Each structure stands twice: as structure tokens, then as C-alpha cells.
Amino acid sequence: MRDAVTAEELTRRAQQQRTQPPTVEMKPVELAVDPSVANRPGDILTRSDIFCFAGRATLVPKRAILHTPAAYASRLGFKEGSNFQSWSEFLSDNRGWIITQEVSRPQAEGREALPDDVQKSLAKSPYIVVATFHGDPISVLPLKTAPAPTAATPVTGKP
DSSP: OOOOOOHHHHHHHHHHHHHSOGGGGOOOOOOSSOHHHHTOOOOTTTTEEEEEETTEEEEEETTOEEEOOGGGGGGBSOOTTOEEOOHHHHHHHTTTTEEEEEOOHHHHTTSSOOOHHHHHHHHHOSSEEEEEETTEEOOOOOOOOOOOOOOOOOOOSOO
């Protein structure tokens, strides 16, 4: 069993906390690079690929384009005088040469590969293929390969 804290003890603790802030015990962290500088995002145009066709343009994240046939390579990049429109409007206007491939979150993060049949069909597709997640374009990171397991030497009882 424990004794209850008295009013005097609570008052003493409160005064001690007011005179000695908790930040006194904190020590500054020494970093080689300032995180506010190292993690600063670039502007939206440097982080995006641009589709442009018939005077209209739209943005998709970098690495969202899974396949680009040579016939449509000229439609990548901004053309002077084009007006931007949303992805959904641009896609509906250009369904004849853009298709989408829905990916899962682990696939987009590079933790899981696209199925072999999907990869084969992408390589043969005559259309530009854009990765989507719930209908919106998403970057697909390169597959993270697991480190190769090293062969463990069996432990024998002999030195």
C-alpha cells in the first residue's frame, strides 16, 4: 500500500517544475545536414512528368509512366501554348492512347513486383501505360531486392 500525496508535496513538485523547465535535460542533436534543407521538396514541375496533346496538358508523378511506346514519345513534355487540365479530364479525352494499370500500395512502394503476366502485357502494349492507385496516378518505385541470404556454416562440435 502507498501513502497518498499531500497538498504540500504537490505544491513543492509544481514549484520545482516551474523553476526547472524540462528542456534543461534535452541535449542538441548534431546533424551533418540540416533536415529542413535536405528534405525540402522541389517544385511540382520537377517532380512530375507532363503529357501534352492537342493543346492540352496534364501532370503525373515521376515514375508513374510504366510504358511508353516510341509512337507516343513525342506526347511527353510540355508544348508552348498548351492549357493544363486535371488528370481525369485529360485521361477521358485521350483514352485512345493512354491506359492505366491499377497497382497496390506494396507494388507502388517497391516491396512487391507486378505479376509476370502484367509485366509481359505492359511490354507489348501499343499504348502509354500509367500506374494508378484508386484511379489516380502514383509513382512506382523500383523493386527493393532483399539482401541475398548468406550460407551459414554449420556449427560442428570440433574446433
